[in-house]
Amino acid sequence: MRRTALFGAVLAGALLVPAGPARAHGGDAPDATSYRTEVSGISPAEPGLTVRAVEAGARLELVNGTGRTVEVLGYDGEPYLEVRPDGAFENVNSPSTYRNQTLAGDTPVPPGASPAAAPQWRRVSTEPSVRWHDQRTRWLGEDPPPQARADESRSHKLRDWVVPLREGVRTFEVRGTLTWEPPPPAWLWWLGALALGAGLTALGLRHPRWIGPVAVVAGMITLGYAAARTSVGVSGQAPAYVAAVLALIAGVLTWLGRAPFVLALAGAVLAVFGGLADVGVFTQAVVSFPGPSWLARTAVLVAIGTGVGMAATGLLLLRSAPISSDA
Numbered sequence: 001m002r003r004t005a006l007f008g009a010v011l012a013g014a015l016l017v018p019a020g021p022a023r024a025h026g027g028d029a030p031d032a033t034s035y036r037t038e039v040s041g042i043s044p045a046e047p048g049l050t051v052r053a054v055e056a057g058a059r060l061e062l063v064n065g066t067g068r069t070v071e072v073l074g075y076d077g078e079p080y081l082e083v084r085p086d087g088a089f090e091n092v093n094s095p096s097t098y099r100n101q102t103l104a105g106d107t108p109v110p111p112g113a114s115p116a117a118a119p120q121w122r123r124v125s126t127e128p129s130v131r132w133h134d135q136r137t138r139w140l141g142e143d144p145p146p147q148a149r150a151d152e153s154r155s156h157k158l159r160d161w162v163v164p165l166r167e168g169v170r171t172f173e174v175r176g177t178l179t180w181e182p183p184p185p186a187w188l189w190w191l192g193a194l195a196l197g198a199g200l201t202a203l204g205l206r207h208p209r210w211i212g213p214v215a216v217v218a219g220m221i222t223l224g225y226a227a228a229r230t231s232v233g234v235s236g237q238a239p240a241y242v243a244a245v246l247a248l249i250a251g252v253l254t255w256l257g258r259a260p261f262v263l264a265l266a267g268a269v270l271a272v273f274g275g276l277a278d279v280g281v282f283t284q285a286v287v288s289f290p291g292p293s294w295l296a297r298t299a300v301l302v303a304i305g306t307g308v309g310m311a312a313t314g315l316l317l318l319r320s321a322p323i324s325s326d327a
Contacts (some may be wrong), residue, residue: 030056030103031277032284034144034183035158039176044072046167051174052235053137056288057203058103059135060163060174061233063129072132076097076115081130100133105140131233136177137161142164148180156180156272161236181285188281189297192266193275193304200309204316210315211263212255215270218306219247222274225289225299232290239273243303246270250310266315271307275300 037057042049064070064083074080074096082089092096093113101107123140124130139158141144148157156179181262204211207307223244226237250266253259281297282285289296 028289030284031280032057032287033055033058034180034284034286035139036179036286037176037183037261038179040160040172042165042172042174044172046172051163051175056132056286056289057138058133059131060134060172061129061131065128066167068167072130073166074115075135078115078166079119079166081132082119082121083130084130085128086121087127088125089121090124092122093117093120093296100136103133103303103306105133107256134163136163137169137178139178139180145180148182149303151183179210183283183285184297186282189301193301193308196301197306197308197312199304201308201312202317203315204309208260208313208317209255209257211310212251212253213250213312214306215247215254215263215266217251218274218302218310219244219251221299222247222270222303223295225274225303228290229288232288234288241279243270243272243274243307247274247306247310260314260317262314264311264318267307267314269307271304271311274303275307276304279304 002307033056037053039051039060045140045164046066048067049070050065053059060085062070062081062083064085066315067085067086068084069133071079072081074091074094076095078094078096079091080094080096080100082091089220095109095113095115096105098109099105099111106294113316143149146156147158158178161176161178163176165172165174200211200214203214214294222240223256226244230237246266247264247270250259250263254263278296278300281289281293281300285293287293287296
């Protein structure tokens with residue numbers, strides 16, 4: 001059947017793509033991590049200047065409302081970033097500019113970049129704010145720290161960190177902490193997603209129309225989850241928005257007793273792009289979300305479980321439908 005072939009092609013494509021959008025969140029920020037980067041404050045305090053950790057600690061964000069120019073100093077004390085009232089600039093002669101281009105810090109530093117070189121500024125924003133990776137605030141090792149390996153049942157403060165700032169000839173600093181957080185019980189969240197999928201499939205066998213309202217609710221939850229992540233600067237949410245809209249459309253059509261193919265397709269897309277693309281939140285403690293971590297995990301659980309139930313119900317309805325001329 002042409003519908004079955006189309007469904008298989010779309011689902012296969014969906015299964016191959018999710019890693020891309022996941023890596024694109026916030027540039028190369030993780031969906032979730034075991035490390036909590038927190039800003040304690042600016043010392044001495046500077047009215048109008050704020051710094052916070054964003055994207056699950058992958059970057060720092062500085063907003064300069066002082067009306068004056070504030071510099072972020074690089075790893076060797078050189079001018080690295082300059083946040084002026086008319087925008088933000090990076091020093092192309094600073095080695096930190098290249099070391100901070102990616103989360104891994106693997107961009108080669110050109111020979112002309114040196115802490116002793118005169119600054120050459122390149123505009124990166126028209127707003128008096130900037131975000132950047134900073135290795136001083138993160139755990140750079142591939143393996144967990146020794147404290148975590150010794151005891152994974154509790155949090156471990158790894159260190160205090162400092163990022164120096166300068167305004168004119170006056171220097172001050174951003175201070176914060178880095179903590180390793182124990183992982184959540186991933187098996188419990190997976191069990192919840194599978195139970196929801198199985199329950200909705202059973203419901204679809206007896207009362208397929210009632211999958212419609214469930215799909216609408218799941219679509220709204222996924223839409224809100226994607227919007228919340230967008231609000232804190234997490235990019236790459238377009239597939240989740242598409243999945244949410246498809247779930248809403250499929251839910252309405254299903255309640256009207258129509259389009260089981262759309263239900264199956266929307267379910268697969270919702271499970272993949274609304275849930276599996278962010279499944280790292282099940283296994284890591286710190287997530288890129290402006291609320292409690294359990295709420296983000298619940299949204300992902302709902303997307304996976306409801307998507308599975310929608311897809312299974314749609315396929316079962318397609319199999320039981322009379323063979324039409326497009327078979």
